[in-house]
Amino acid sequence: MNSAPKVKADTLFLIFHIGQERFALAARDVAEVLPRIALKPVPQAPQWVAGVFAHRGQMVPVLDISHLTFGQPARARTSTRLVLVSYPGARLLGLILEQASDTLRLPAAQFRALGLDNRRAPYLGPVYEAEDGLIQWVKVDALLDERVRDLLYSDAQGAGDGL
Numbered sequence: 001m002n003s004a005p006k007v008k009a010d011t012l013f014l015i016f017h018i019g020q021e022r023f024a025l026a027a028r029d030v031a032e033v034l035p036r037i038a039l040k041p042v043p044q045a046p047q048w049v050a051g052v053f054a055h056r057g058q059m060v061p062v063l064d065i066s067h068l069t070f071g072q073p074a075r076a077r078t079s080t081r082l083v084l085v086s087y088p089g090a091r092l093l094g095l096i097l098e099q100a101s102d103t104l105r106l107p108a109a110q111f112r113a114l115g116l117d118n119r120r121a122p123y124l125g126p127v128y129e130a131e132d133g134l135i136q137w138v139k140v141d142a143l144l145d146e147r148v149r150d151l152l153y154s155d156a157q158g159a160g161d162g163l
Helices: 065-070 146-152
Strands: 008-020 021-026 029-037 049-055 058-064 081-087 091-107 124-130 131-137
Touching: 008 065, 008 081, 008 131, 021 081, 021 091, 049 091, 058 065, 065 091, 091 124
Parallel strands: 021 131, 058 091
Antiparallel strands: 008 021, 008 091, 029 081, 049 058, 081 091, 124 131
């Protein structure tokens, strides 16, 4: 008789949309979900850097994931959210996500490489083949290249004043 404990293979994801396409963030990366708020623009930043805001004494940069991925800003919908994620270095990063109102448990081990070499979007991870289409995993730690990371986070350790 095998008495080994069963390992739960499901991972909780926050599901969001860019246009008609579905994407997923691992819930473990999500710190907080907020409504959209006014942001202060960041001079000389790429257009997909939506701005910054103060949150609990910390300046938090915000990316528009729709604009980053497909060049079109996120639509202002009631389901468009500002999702705070834990970014490497004990920092927060805000993401503007459309239709970010559902969670789903998916088997992380069943996500597969898309088979494309998309070096310009390393944050777009593997895909899960659901009955109603593909869901692509967005990897938080790969969202910023070194140039943008240095612009948005002024110190190497994430403990300084930031922006």
